[in-house]
Amino acid sequence: MTGPKAEAVFGIDLGGTKLHTALADRDGAILAERVEPTDRRGGLDVIAQIDAALKHLAEEAGIAPQSVRLGVMGCPGVLQPQTGSVAVAPNIPGFDRMDVLRELEACLRLPMTVENDVNLAAEGELWRGRRSANFVFVAHGTGIGMGIVANGALVRGHKGAAGEIAYLPLGGDPFDPKGFRLGTLETAIGSAAIVHRFTAHGGRADATVRNIFDALRDGDAAADLALDETAAILAQAVAAVASVLDPEVVITGGSIGARRELIARVRVHLARCMPMPPPVEISALGDRAAVVGALGVALRRLGEQA
Known part of the structure; x- marks a missing residue:
């Protein structure tokens, strides 16, 4: 799937030591995938790292970044709806003191969802496992x-x-x-x-x-x-x-x-x-379960918008 009219979703599995990101088309086919060490500084530095990963993946997939319609990120802990912070996430410094969802959406310029990473792994098993x-x-x-x-x-x-x-x-x-x-x-x-x-x-x-x-x-x-x-x-x-x-x-x-x-x-x-x-x-999904789940949830939400 290439060209300016292509549509894709963005999946993120953010861990304390590893950042796993991927793009998928509307049929769930993986267009590009990337694994790198998580920026240990946490906070806004991790948000910037995710933005850079999105741009890299879009270039690799041969699509314009604006063709990515929405994204889902999994990370340790529990999103607090009132503040946007993520509680019980000691391995991601700063996420408990910032509005993670707002900062993600502002940096990536995408509608985003933040979910617990292991919940997304379970979603991945439901979808493809x-x-x-x-x-x-x-x-x-x-x-x-x-x-x-x-x-x-x-x-x-x-x-x-x-x-x-x-x-x-x-x-x-x-x-x-x-x-x-x-x-x-x-x-x-x-x-x-x-x-x-x-x-x-x-x-x-x-x-x-x-x-x-x-x-x-x-x-x-x-x-x-x-x-x-x-x-x-x-x-x-x-x-x-x-x-x-x-x-x-x-x-x-x-x-x-x-x-x-x-x-x-x-x-x-x-x-x-x-x-x-x-x-x-x-x-059977190995260490890809969470990112697969993120893509599956993103595609489901994209379908709900249609």
Whole structure:
């Protein structure tokens, strides 16, 4: 699809470490896609980075920027309708102190929607993934969160914070102030926690999570212990969720949640937690679930305007 009359939608998956953007045409075909590190300065610098990504994608797709009709951005946390700020998003500095939606629309000159990133991953699964009517999507990477689909519809909760499982009182003392900002569960099994656990077991202090998975493949004992402990805590979280929601399937994604070595261990521990554990499956969309969901929601809203 090229030329000045082309129409497209813009999808954004903004994470604490990675910005994933894409353009799609009215049929949902991807026209251009881009992944880059998130600007660590946060705030308006991230908004400017998103604007630059849009221009780059439009050029790559061979369409004029004004041909992009609207956009949807997923990011950690919960949009506050009264202020436009995003609460519970500690990995994106400044988003809790600014009107994110207004700044996005002013910079991009586009109608925009801001949504929780894991909710969009669940939307992506509904649109292009498993398409089950009852499932949860657990995204595990820098942090951890969950999107809930019940009877074919996304569940948001009273404040839009349904699925913020980072605050489950698992993996540590929920009254410890050190876990208050990120949540007890996220503090216990987020990427920084995995590195800390690996180091505590004798692994090298400068390791990344990717290094730890590589070390596991090489038979490293510290990596084995660190990832097994992480899997055991994650299994407890899945057991808690399954006991309350009874999903048909638990879908995992994110840079850590998509690792088969970890999810295989989660299944083993989960079978020890409860008599009828739900199946735990890695998303077929991989780390693209949220950006695919953003495009799907954008296309749905574009269709509503027609």
